[in-house]
Amino acid sequence: MSLALSIRGRRGAFQLQVDATLQPQGVTVLFGASGAGKSSLLRMVAGLDPCEGTIRFADQLWRSSGLSSHGKRNVDLAVWQRPIGMLFQQPTLFHHLTVQGNLNYVAKRRHSPAGQVEKVIEQTGIAPLLPRRVDSLSGGESQRVALARALLGTPRLLLLDEPLSALGEEHKRELLELIALAAQTVPVLYVTHNMAELLRLADQVWLMEQGRIITQAPAAQELSRLDGVLAQRADATALLAGEVGRYASEDHLQSIIVGNHTLWLPVSQRPAVGEAVRLRIAARDVSLCLSAPSDSSILNILPARVLDLRDVGPGQCLVQLGLAGQCILARISSRSARQLSLFPGTDLYAQIKAVALV
Known part of the structure; x- marks a missing residue:
């Protein structure tokens, strides 16, 4: 129709x-x-x-x-x-x-x-x-x-x-x-x-x-398109499709399965296991590192690959990342992009705070 x-x-x-x-x-x-x-x-x-x-x-x-x-x-x-x-x-x-x-x-x-x-x-x-x-x-x-x-x-x-x-x-x-x-x-x-x-x-x-x-x-x-109107906004946000996994009752955290990866987030209402969901991930809530840290408070540290990047204003860089066949964005400083020597094809880790996920 x-x-x-x-x-x-x-x-x-x-x-x-x-x-x-x-x-x-x-x-x-x-x-x-x-x-x-x-x-x-x-x-x-x-x-x-x-x-x-x-x-x-x-x-x-x-x-x-x-x-x-x-x-x-x-x-x-x-x-x-x-x-x-x-x-x-x-x-x-x-x-x-x-x-x-x-x-x-x-x-x-x-x-x-x-x-x-x-x-x-x-x-x-x-x-x-x-x-x-x-x-x-x-x-x-x-x-x-x-x-x-x-x-x-x-x-x-x-x-x-x-x-x-x-x-x-x-x-x-x-x-x-x-x-x-x-x-x-x-x-x-x-x-x-x-x-x-x-x-x-x-x-x-x-x-x-x-x-x-x-x-x-x-x-x-x-x-998630770098040259698009929505990605240029200060509140640029990507959508990540996943499936509801187990609930960790001792920590009040819900797992979401995305490909072979698991993300954790706090929830007020527990969805049904296996239910299809989508996560909203703001570019400003994603940080990048070249090796997986072993002593971080951040729960969601996922392997990703740089697909593209571009400057989006004085001193800021927007990085498009491939993660489990989908795309998310990271907004970082231009200095950080230089220090990490980022370019398309770079393998790295994306860090996302559990409390930042919706």
């Missing part, structure tokens, strides 16, 4: 021109600075704002300003005809209704199948909120209800526009978990300029600048 875009649009003096293809599963994060055109693009995909060009989802043509395969011109499906669910920065709920009333209205309008309301209530954990009026809900509770409404029409695509921007940290974590759960069954296009949200959710990344998609790539690949 891939989404293919080839569209152009204008809002005042701002011009948007996008050619992109959304992957048929997982979360694609549309990432860029404020004013890049992210929300405008999402609204055009939804049919809320006008555009020229073609929008196709799976086998359905949503928008075409040219001749379609059926010989029709100017195809333009209305919002309600597009099988989407939407969630915005501010939840769009009916304030004169209860939470249950909001769900019932959408279920009736979208012809939700039998049992769908109950399924969504359980999935989003909003059962205690059902009798309450919308104007009595907190921001996090309102967004939970808005997400439930978006899921009620059994959408084939979720469009989320910075849904966490007005929430506190606790509510952000809760909603991120719900979105990740929803993404297991329906593809998501998620707009944000928040790096933490990208790291938590993204399977794919679309990077947007001045109304154009400049990069479309798997998240792990793009995050």
